[in-house]
Amino acid sequence: MLSPSEAREKFRSGLRVPTAGHCPGWTQANLLSLPREFAYDFLLFAQRNPQACPVLDVTEPGETSASIFAGDLRTDLPAYRIYRDGALVDERTDVTALWRDDLVSFLIGCSFTFEAALREAGVPVRHLDAGSNVPMFRTNRECRPAGRMSGPLVVSMRPVPAELVATAVRVTSRYPAVHGAPVHVGSPGLLGIDDLANPDFGEPVEVRPGEVPVFWACGVTPQAAVMRSKPPFAIGHAPGHMAITDARDAEYQVP
Missing domain, CATH: 3.40.1640.10 (PSTPO5379-like)
Incomplete structure (x- = not known):
């Protein structure tokens, strides 16, 4: 290590x-x-x-x-x-x-800071299992602007078995300094995301039957604000x- x-x-x-x-x-x-x-x-x-x-x-x-x-x-x-x-x-x-x-x-x-805790709680982290980058998406949610800076919220997505979504929320809510609890669960279209197989950043991961896409606020949001x-x-x-x-x-x- x-x-x-x-x-x-x-x-x-x-x-x-x-x-x-x-x-x-x-x-x-x-x-x-x-x-x-x-x-x-x-x-x-x-x-x-x-x-x-x-x-x-x-x-x-x-x-x-x-x-x-x-x-x-x-x-x-x-x-x-x-x-x-x-x-x-x-x-x-x-x-x-x-x-x-x-x-x-x-x-x-x-x-990434809370992914080890997710795994310890039994929540799979698909991009780690696949050895790939996490998928990230621009959303239709606007951040609150400040001075000359404005931009959309960017989220990362991890597919979670439906029965473990509450566990994922509980575990990640204990890390408020590193994005904390999810900002959205399920229904990607409500975030303006049309296709989970085509992330704006990172790489796609498989969403399997019985899994729910769970979305966390992402630190690529500042770069979206720069753009x-x-x-x-x-x-x-x-x-x-x-x-x-x-x-x-x-x-x-x-x-």
Whole structure:
């Protein structure tokens, strides 16, 4: 079992894989780095939409590490996405050459944090079993805007046997700092999702007979806000390719 520092070293050396299931017990986080002039607007956006954008840490401008992430934010995630004026223009494994002294980085809670607890409670986690990325979807639900930032809610989906949905809700509600309980159960069309086999981010998973699609708020929501709001420059993690922090999952669990 790799430690966070060992996993970050592998990513720094070029390993590019989704991080679900990596470093069990250690918290994973979404990354968004924005110019300082947009940082307050995004912080307010996150405060107004805490289930989708639960902020775990914020850096000073230009800093390349954080209190919960002792690695290098420019190199130690498996993959990054680069946005200019809201458009995705590049995806790479190292953003050192693009880094700016005015970038403020936000580490945002990730639902991967509660997946071990789901499994311990007997709830299957299909993308882990399949060795694939979690499916993520833009929805028809609008986040509450803040300043220049606005955008739709993005959700992750996990199929859950109908008899275990209540268990999944109970388990994940104990992790409010990493998205917490589901935002929707069943009926994807009510979220504006037409086809579970075609996620906007990540990879599709099988929904078997007797299973219900369960949807959690997702930390890709900030990148959807970047695409809508069009700041001149932003860096985010590639969906599913997270920052593995030095914080423990148990730190974000409530009784």
